[in-house]
Amino acid sequence: xxxxxxxxxxxxxxxxxxxxxxxxxxxxxxxxxxxxxxxxxxxxxxxxxxxxxxxxxxxxxxxxxxxxxxxxxxxxxxxxxxxxxxxxxxxxxxxxxxxxxxxxxxxxxxxxxxxxxxxxxxxxxxxxxxxxxxxxxxxxxxxxxxxxxxxxxxxxxxxxxxxxxxxxxxxxxxxxxxxxxxxxxxxxxxxxxxxxxxxxxxxxxxxxxxxxxxxxxxxxxxxxxxxxxxxxxxxxxxxxxxxxxxxxxxxxxxxxxxxxxxxxxxxxxxxxxxxxxxxxxxxxxxxxxxxxxxxxxxxxxxxxxxxxxxxxxxxxxxxxxxxxxxxxxxxxxxxxxxxxxxxxxxxxxxxxxxxxxxxxxxxxxxxxxxxxxxxxxxxxxxxxxxxxxxxxxxxxxxxxxxxxxxxxxxxxxxxxxxxxxxxxxxxxxxxxxxxxxxxxxxxxxxxxxxxxxxxxxxxxxxxxxxxxxxxxxxxxxxxxxxxxxxxxxxxxxxxxxxxxxxxxxxxxxxxxxxxxxxxxxxxxxxxxxxxxxxxxxxxxxxxxxxxxxxxxxxxxxxxxxxxxxxxxxxxxxxxxxxxxxxxxxxxxxxxxxxxxxxxxxxxxxxxxxxxxxxxxxxxxxxxxxxxxxxxxxxxxxxxxxxxxxxxxxxxxxxxxxxxxxxxxxxxxxxxxxxxxxxxxxxxxxxxxxxxxxxxxxxxxxxxxxxxxxxxxxxxxxxxxxxxxxxxxxxxxxxxxxxxxxxxxx
Ligand SMILES: Nc1nc2c(c(=O)[nH]1)N[C@H]1C(S)=C(S)[C@@H](COP(=O)(O)OP(=O)(O)OC[C@H]3O[C@@H](n4cnc5c(=O)[nH]c(N)nc54)[C@H](O)[C@@H]3O)O[C@H]1N2
Ligand SMILES: Nc1nc2c(c(=O)[nH]1)N[C@H]1C(S)=C(S)[C@@H](COP(=O)(O)OP(=O)(O)OC[C@H]3O[C@@H](n4cnc5c(=O)[nH]c(N)nc54)[C@H](O)[C@@H]3O)O[C@H]1N2
Ligand code: SF4
Ligand SMILES: [Mo]
Numbered sequence: 001x002x003x004x005x006x007x008x009x010x011x012x013x014x015x016x017x018x019x020x021x022x023x024x025x026x027x028x029x030x031x032x033x034x035x036x037x038x039x040x041x042x043x044x045x046x047x048x049x050x051x052x053x054x055x056x057x058x059x060x061x062x063x064x065x066x067x068x069x070x071x072x073x074x075x076x077x078x079x080x081x082x083x084x085x086x087x088x089x090x091x092x093x094x095x096x097x098x099x100x101x102x103x104x105x106x107x108x109x110x111x112x113x114x115x116x117x118x119x120x121x122x123x124x125x126x127x128x129x130x131x132x133x134x135x136x137x138x139x140x141x142x143x144x145x146x147x148x149x150x151x152x153x154x155x156x157x158x159x160x161x162x163x164x165x166x167x168x169x170x171x172x173x174x175x176x177x178x179x180x181x182x183x184x185x186x187x188x189x190x191x192x193x194x195x196x197x198x199x200x201x202x203x204x205x206x207x208x209x210x211x212x213x214x215x216x217x218x219x220x221x222x223x224x225x226x227x228x229x230x231x232x233x234x235x236x237x238x239x240x241x242x243x244x245x246x247x248x249x250x251x252x253x254x255x256x257x258x259x260x261x262x263x264x265x266x267x268x269x270x271x272x273x274x275x276x277x278x279x280x281x282x283x284x285x286x287x288x289x290x291x292x293x294x295x296x297x298x299x300x301x302x303x304x305x306x307x308x309x310x311x312x313x314x315x316x317x318x319x320x321x322x323x324x325x326x327x328x329x330x331x332x333x334x335x336x337x338x339x340x341x342x343x344x345x346x347x348x349x350x351x352x353x354x355x356x357x358x359x360x361x362x363x364x365x366x367x368x369x370x371x372x373x374x375x376x377x378x379x380x381x382x383x384x385x386x387x388x389x390x391x392x393x394x395x396x397x398x399x400x401x402x403x404x405x406x407x408x409x410x411x412x413x414x415x416x417x418x419x420x421x422x423x424x425x426x427x428x429x430x431x432x433x434x435x436x437x438x439x440x441x442x443x444x445x446x447x448x449x450x451x452x453x454x455x456x457x458x459x460x461x462x463x464x465x466x467x468x469x470x471x472x473x474x475x476x477x478x479x480x481x482x483x484x485x486x487x488x489x490x491x492x493x494x495x496x497x498x499x500x501x502x503x504x505x506x507x508x509x510x511x512x513x514x515x516x517x518x519x520x521x522x523x524x525x526x527x528x529x530x531x532x533x534x535x536x537x538x539x540x541x542x543x544x545x546x547x548x549x550x551x552x553x554x555x556x557x558x559x560x561x562x563x564x565x566x567x568x569x570x571x572x573x574x575x576x577x578x579x580x581x582x583x584x585x586x587x588x589x590x591x592x593x594x595x596x597x598x599x600x601x602x603x604x605x606x607x608x609x610x611x612x613x614x615x616x617x618x619x620x621x622x623x624x625x626x627x628x629x630x631x632x633x634x635x636x637x638x639x640x641x642x643x644x645x646x647x648x649x650x651x652x653x654x655x656x657x658x659x660x661x662x663x664x665x666x667x668x669x670x671x672x673x674x675x676x677x678x679x680x681x682x683x684x685x686x687x688x689x690x691x692x693x694x695x696x697x698x699x700x701x702x703x704x705x706x707x708x709x710x711x712x713x714x715x716x717x718x719x720x721x722x723x724x725x726x727x728x729x730x731x732x733x734x735x736x737x738x739x740x741x742x743x744x745x
Contacts, residue, residue, distance in 0.1 A: 018123070049068060050066060051511065053506075053507055053508050053511070055377065056508060057377060058092070058375065059152075059374035059375055059378075059500050060500060062085035062088070066097075066492075073097055073492065073512050077089075083576070084225070084575075084576070085225045088225050091651055092639055095650050095651055096492065097492060097512070098648045101647075105472060108121070108487060109486055110487075111483070111484055118485060122517070123527065126486065127528065129484060130486075131531050133466045133484075134466065137439040138171065144172070146172055146437070146441070147172060147423075147441075148172065148174075149175070149176060149178070149428065149443070151443055152178060152179045152182065152183070152374075152378050152382040154378065154443070156385050156505075156548075157551070158520070158521040158544070159381060159387075163386045164387055168410070168412055169534035173423075175388050176423065176425040177386055178447075178450065179376070179382045179383065182338070183383060183726075185347050185726045186372035188723045189346075189347045189354060189610075193351055193608050194601055196394065197383055198594055199372050199374070200595050202593045203226065203591070204366065204593075205366065205369055205593065206230045206232075208331055209329075209333040209367035210235045210367065211237060211326060211329030212240070212335065213240045214240070215242040215243075215334065215336040215339060216242065216336055217339060223501075226373065238325050239255070240325065241255070243257075244261045244699060245704060246258065246698075258699060261630060262344075262345070262617050262731055264349045266308055271323055271356060272300040273301065273308075274305065276300065276359075278323070285598070289599075291607070291609070292610075293359065296355060296359075296609035299611050326360060327360075330367075332357075333368050334353045334357050338632060341726055342728055343731075344615065344618055344722075346724060347724050348611065353370050354370040364593065364594070364598055369593065374501040381497070381499040385551055391417065400419075411540070412537055425725070426727070433460055433463070437464075438464060439468075440464050440468070444521065446476045448481060452713055452717070452728075453713065455686055461481055468482060468485075469485050470521065471485065472489070487517060493518075493520065494508070494510050494522065495509055505571060505579065506575075507571050559580060560579045560580055561583075562580065562581055575590065618728070622733055625733035627702060627734050627736060628703070628732075629731070630730050631704070631705055631707050632704070634706025637654035656691075658709070659689075659706075661691070661705050662698045663692055664694075666700040673692045673694070673737075673738055675692060678692075679737060680738075681703065681734050682737075683732055683733060684717075687715070688714055688715065715732060
């Protein structure tokens with residue numbers, strides 16, 4: 001009797017966590033106004049002080065100074081003395097607090113009832129349902145029949161807990177993230193070329209280069225503050241933009257190469273050919289630090305300027321001019337983003353850029369590098385710590401020693417760590433189709449909008465026995481499909497770390513209260529662990545900072561070793577710290593790049609030349625579908641599937657509300673389309689109605705639709721890079737025609 005009453009009196013974990021939500025905001029420890037050595041701001045530890053934290057949108061990782069009243073955020077300004085953004089922010093950053101306050105914030109768990117309506121329940125009911133349904137599926141169909149899809153947009157500590165809970169605690173094998181849509185290509189390219197997934201640069205390189213080559217990267221729109229860093233470059237750099245479209249970035253470049261879509265591989269092999277022909281290579285670097293150059297030399301011998309011109313549309317004199325620029329540049333840097341990664345031959349294309357840097361010795365020195373720019377605020381955290389593609393800390397699921405190490409550090413049975421890698425995102429989707437996967441848990445991503453070939457995805461999701469979506473809003477395309485919606489706190493309402501494009505680890509802080517019963521993802525994962533019955537396994541994962549200490553230990557001895565970072569306070573005081581920073585290493589400089597010593601991560605210390613013959617474009621334009629569809633970012637004020645940015649009245653003023661298609665005047669004329677006409681864009685898989693934006697920014701034969709509008713992925717074709725399994729979002733065949741009577745809009 002006595003025993004029972006103590007149980008009743010003790011608040012359960014969910015009550016404690018909810019109570020914590022109502023407790024004080026930013027802890028004293030984190031009330032630092034930001035003093036990063038670039039300027040001095042007096043430390044004032046009062047509730048009306050300011051506190052600096054990393055922006056939760058893109059991977060640039062700007063610091064925002066949040067102004068507090070009674071400990072609560074009332075406004076923000078870009079942090080003046082932070083080494084990343086030095087006082088600048090883009091519109092999304094400026095309005096990051098507004099998007100937290102929206103009518104469609106998820107404030108309670110929602111369960112779909114017998115009539116198909118989602119209705120609010122309390123946490124104990126939601127947790128019970130989650131565990132019962134998932135366990136039931138696993139009991140009938142095996143532990144692998146449940147999978148998860150994560151994200152590059154929650155804190156590192158959260159993604160580590162999700163990946164560990166799912167795989168070690170709940171017995172899942174398969175879990176991937178939206179980073180597959182985004183960074184998978186760069187990951188595989190770096191691993192094969194350098195021996196570890198390691199983007200080598202620091203943003204200072206933007207300011208140190210004298211030749212900057214931007215490939216499939218529209219910095220002005222997608223990474224505006226990185227573009228600002230280029231604008232601060234005092235060396236009057238040549239800026240060469242390789243993009244089929246005349247983007248905002250291409251317009252500002254010193255040279256734009258409007259190549260045919262997906263002909264990059266031929267272009268860069270052709271450049272390598274010219275550099276070798278003219279002896280413009282760094283023989284010493286090649287001999288001492290690389291492997292496979294002779295074979296590469298033989299391979300590119302075929303890529304004559306004539307052949308390159310025929311395939312890419314870039315003529316020989318222009319190609320010669322670029323080769324000369326690379327030769328004459330003392331500090332040449334190559335940067336790429338989705339125009340490279342999102343391709344059916346993305347890995348080899350990324351490596352064709354890495355090869356150019358290697359053969360010209362443009363690595364490890366200021367202003368150089370083969371530099372993949374990441375996308376989401378914590379894509380880099382996901383690459384190292386999400387426990388999806390890699391075992392925690394950049395380890396390998398298939399390596400027995402790695403499993404032992406992780407088991408020892410986490411104090412869990414080694415048998416609970418899967419000894420095989422997860423299926424990739426597309427394989428998980430296939431797995432649902434073939435009924436091998438029947439339960440899915442989607443966290444902080446919106447696949448029903450963002451995944452390639454949307455009709456297929458929605459059909460596939462509707463076949464699931466149980467779909468759980470964990471999001472901050474109830475109205476996302478995916479949340480609307482959920483059998484169970486778990487309400488999440490957002491950036492600004494929780495603590496943790498993010499890792500930016502240049503490997504800098506920075507802090508996010510709690511400066512606002514999450515609405516209703518919504519909880520930080522971290523708390524939701526802890527609740528599920530407890531309710532699942534594996535809480536004991538995670539007894540040391542009590543807070544984000546406690547997990548950070550575990551992650552440090554997991555990184556020990558790895559290329560991404562961060563054992564030298566004492567704690568959150570150190571991150572706060574230093575303006576973030578780039579990995580690696582191992583214990584006992586000298587005090588880190590504010591800007592650090594990799595490979596200064598010419599040693600790569602393969603056992604022999606050498607980088608590899610990787611190459612392969614180009615492959616045919618799947619679904620090239622045809623008589624029926626004569627145009628090639630390019631997709632990507634539309635404006636600096638729109639973020640992905642627009643769940644967040646559409647909530648800000650200011651941001652909404654800065655982009656067209658409805659979907660539009662950029663079409664060249666030549667193609668418009670052929671189809672009788674005038675500016676601002678309503679048109680239908682259709683592929684073999686679906687169609688959308690859009691406004692025609694007749695413009696020379698796209699070449700004849702190509703059209704562009706921004707990814708922010710829900711309909712775009714009705715058109716795209718599900719095809720993938722064979723090594724990274726990243727979707728090739730930037731090519732499929734379409735036609736455009738005026739809207740006709742039979743089109744119901
Ligand atoms: N405002 C804003 N900023 C963002 C985001 C956002 O949604 N909104 N998202 C973030 C994320 S997650 C990411 S991944 C990044 C993406 O950043 P970016 O990769 O810069 O953006 P995209 O517009 O997807 O693609 C870049 C360019 O690739 C070009 N391209 C298409 N096909 C080819 C090709 O075959 N060859 C070459 N060379 N280029 C090609 C397109 O024309 C496009 O201009 O942006 C991040 N920043
Ligand atoms: N056609 C086409 N499609 C593309 C691309 C393209 O270029 N062309 N680009 C691809 C790329 S690079 C990317 S990265 C993807 C992005 O695709 P998604 O990941 O699907 O896009 P987001 O809108 O960022 O979705 C994030 C979701 O997480 C929710 N959320 C935000 N913060 C939190 C949080 O703290 N906790 C929880 N639980 N939820 C949160 C948001 O409300 C939103 O629903 O799109 C891909 N799709
Ligand atoms: S550039 Fe990226 S990190 Fe900086 S303020 Fe804009 S969205 Fe935030
Ligand atoms: Mo992305």
